[in-house]
Amino acid sequence: MRRFVLGVYALLIVVPLVVIVGGSFKTTPELFASPFGLPKSPTLDNYTTVLAKQDMLGVLGNSLFVVSISVPVTLLLGSLVAFAVARLPRWPSRILFAIFAAGLAVPAQAVMIPQYVQFERLGLRNSLTGLILVNIVVTLPVAVFILAGFMRTLPAELYEAAELDGAGPWASYRRIAVPVSYPSLAATAIFLIVMHWNDLLYPLLFIDDPDKRTLPLALLDFQGEYLTEYPLLFTGVVVASLPMVLAYAFLQRHFVAGITAGAVKG
Structure with missing residues (x-):
């Protein structure tokens, strides 16, 4: 069966x-x-059309720019919060973790209107900077949820030994928590790359300038009201998927270890 x-x-x-x-x-x-x-x-006519006539290389550059900044910043902030969750006393740790876990329960659609109004007032709408900021905010709870589960399993003796050697919280984070958490960081990075790379909702909401489109937004051009150019659409999907495939191939040896780490309490 x-x-x-x-x-x-x-x-x-x-x-x-x-x-x-x-x-x-x-x-x-x-x-x-x-x-x-x-x-x-x-x-190869479809690939020539997509890459040349549809400015797919420019769109690809926009997506790479957004992802290359959003993912590292989200990992940095998420790992810092996860370290705090793992090292704070019991009740403060639970409260901090609950605040970020609550972010997973709020649908993105529920806060889109306030986000749109706020970004319009700040002059961040229709900009890649605004898209990067909203990506970080939306996916930070995911990073905290995954990384905290791993860092909680690290033996307290590691930090105690570092404290005996005179290491403060920042040194413990940089020299112990981050190096030991590489598998979990790699797994989280894959999740974040997929989420940011495939995001259509926020680019559709915030981006109006054709020169600032990301890949999912550009793929909509191949789908018309009465006619969809499926060969070009499929070609765009293949081109858009290649960076994710390469990212997974580079990080896959850490992926299984990362997603299982923290599943069992140590």
Whole structure:
């Protein structure tokens, strides 16, 4: 039974992947004639159109800029809060953790109007800086939730030994908590990269300038009211997915260790 369930799950993953990747090398007539088949006459015209005519490289640069700043800052702030949660006394630790955990329970749609008004007043709407700030705020509870679960499992003796050597809180964080937490930081980084890279809601809300579009927002251009250019859309999806695939390939050896760390109380 388990093999059957895993087989069905594998099909649900592989079939759309084959259709999208194969469709990016097909013309529109060939795609509709044989959506699940391999390309009979593979063409790179779709990639040329997407990269050249749709300014996908500029859009890709915007997404890379947003992610390359949002993820490290979120990791830094999240690890600092998680360290505080792990090292503070019992009740202050619980209160601090509950404040950030509450952020996971608030739907993003519930605060969009106040965010929009506030960003408009601050002059941050329609700017990549504003998009970076909102990404950090929205995903910081996720980072705290994951990292705190790991840092709570670190033996107190590590910090006590550092304190005997004269290390203060900042030195303990920098020399003990961060190096030991590399697997958890890598796993959190993957989650954050995926969340920031695929985010459509906030760019759609805050960005009006075509030169400041991110990848998910640019992919909407291939979908019209009456006609959708599926080969170009599939090509855009492939191009947009490549950085995430590379990021996972680079960090995957830490991924399993990171997501399981902290699952069992030490």
